[in-house]
Amino acid sequence: MTRTPNRQLASLMGEARWGNDQLARAVNRTGRDAGLELTYDHSSVSHWLRGVRPRPAVRPVINEAFARRLGRPVTSQEAGFGPTPKTAGSRLTTGPADGNRLEGLVDLVRDDMDPSRRTMLAAGLYSAAMLVPGYTELGHRLDGAQQEVRAGRTVRIGESEVETVRAMTERIAAILDELGGGHARPMSAAFLANTVMPWLSADGSPSTKKSMLAAASDLVYLTGWMAMYExxxxxxxxxxxxxxxxxxxxxxxxxxxxxxxxxSLQAANLGYGPRALEYADAAAECAPAAGPRLTAFLRGQQAHGAALVHDQRLAFSRLNETEIALGKADGRNDAVGGYDWAAYHFHVSSVLYALGDLPGSIRAMIQSNRVRPANERQGRLHANGVLASRQWELGHIEAAAGTWGEFLDDYTALSTSRGDEHFDVLRRSLTSQPGNRQVRRLGERVREVARQKAAA
Known part of the structure; x- marks a missing residue:
């Protein structure tokens, strides 16, 4: 069978300045993010260049490998592979939903509330080249959206339904902190699918429709936040x-x-510094009239983004703006997306760590824990995991062992993938200090916690 050489793929490789081995390694690395154990080598790429198409499940992985290298979206058509079948496990987000405004969200929440589909969804690839238009560019679609969802509907919503969504969002945020995302996110997906989506497709006054869209966006944001932390x-x-x-x-x-x-935080956690700064700056640009707490919330993330691209002057300037704004904020702090002094010192710690000041980052994280509200179990768990890892990295083994003990106090009560990640770090760390008596005692507790988790 005669095949047509894939000149489009060759062109992309030239733009990326990749040879066969480099592309194969990049695809294998990207595949691991989607739970795929790929073992491609230079000969595999040679086959692709000669016109052999990789299997459909792998094409999005190849596209994403190029996107991360080039900093822009890459499609299967552009790579010379033709269209890729759309599946929940391989679906990549390249921007806000097009076409039917609610269709994508309906599919997403229905899949997420189905345990048989959730694993496939969780393996979906993160797109490092997701395009996000500015707020004003998205533009004035409310009237058309209302007209679309009102057609043929008999259900009518009012402000009580809007308040129900807002109240459930606060309750789910509280459950997230108390029990972990493993319990809270399925509840959120089910409430979105069974209650919120029908209300978004119901009739109502223009002001009520707008309020419902805003309330739903807050809950969807929280659900995405939980997925990120899982x-x-x-x-x-x-x-x-x-x-x-x-x-x-x-x-x-x-x-x-x-x-x-x-x-921006997600991009920072995954090591995409320039993208983290870009998202943080875009968030700040969309809030020219923000109050002091929201300003602090946004400036702190800008500081972290600047540190990740090694712009020390800008990072410290943004931290100063964060501190000033937070000092002007009132005592209110909402459940979703709030910002307080614990969060500020966490940002200071993140900035210092990104800039190479490990001791300073530890001192800032300790201060973050000191001012953290006692009921913030989820935040405390993560902060202690980060702090203990850095104390261990600095060689302060006994201090790290004490912090890991505090981490375990919360970990045993939470269902959280982020906690599992820290727990894995802890177990690996123990093997490097087998002779330390305090570490041995910590190891005994770790083994007991592991048995409890396995039996749960």
Missing amino acids: RAHGLGQQYFGEALSLAQDGQDHVTYCRTLRGM
Whole structure:
């Protein structure tokens, strides 16, 4: 059978300045993010260049490998592979939903509330080249959206339904902190699918429709946040994209900014410094009239983004702006996307660590824990995991062992993938200090916790 050489793929490789081996390694690395154990080598790429198409499940992985290298979206058509079948496990988000405004979100939440589909969703790829238009560019679609969802509907919603969504969002945020995302996110997906989606497709006054869109965007943002912290980064990104679309339709600048800020944090966690700064700056630009607490919330993330691209002057300037703004904020702090002094010192720690000041980052994280509200179990768990890892990295083994003990106090009560990630770090760390008596005692507790988790 005669095959046509894939000149489009060759062109992309030239743009990326990759040879066969480099592309194969990049695809294998990207595949691991989607739970795929790929073992491609230079000969595999040679086959692709001669016109052999990789299997459909792998094409999005190849596209994403190029996107991460080039900093822009790459499609299967552009790579010379033809269209890729759309599946929940391989679906990549490239921006807010197009076409039917609610169709993508309906599919997403129905899949997420189905245990048989959730694993496939969690394996979806994070797109490092997701394009996010500015708020004003998304533009004034509310009237058309209302006309679309009202057609043929008999259900009518009012402000009580809007308040129900807002109240459930606060309750789910509280459950997230108390029990972990493993319990809270399925509840959120089910409530979205069974209650919120029908209300979004119901009749109502223009002001009620706008309020419902805004309330739904906040809950979708929270669901994406939970997916991100459960290390389902592709899924979290899809939720964030849907939250942006709902927020702009509901003319909700605050949730739009929060979502972009969450996307910046996600990019930072995954090591995409320039993208983290880009999202953080976009969030700040969308909130020109923000109050002091939201300003601090956004400037702190800008500081971290600047540190990740090694712009020390800008990072410290943004931290100063964060501190000034937070000092002007009132005593209120909402459940979703709030910002307080514990969060500020966490950002200081993140900035110092990114800039290479390990001792300073440890001191800032200790201060963050000192001012953290006692009921913030989820935040305390993560902060202690980060702090203990850095104490261990600095060689302060006994201090790290004490912090790991505090981490375990919370970990045994939470269902959280982020906690599992820290726990894995702890177990690996123990093997490097087998002779330390305090470490041996910690190891005994770790083994007991592992048995409890396995039996649960």
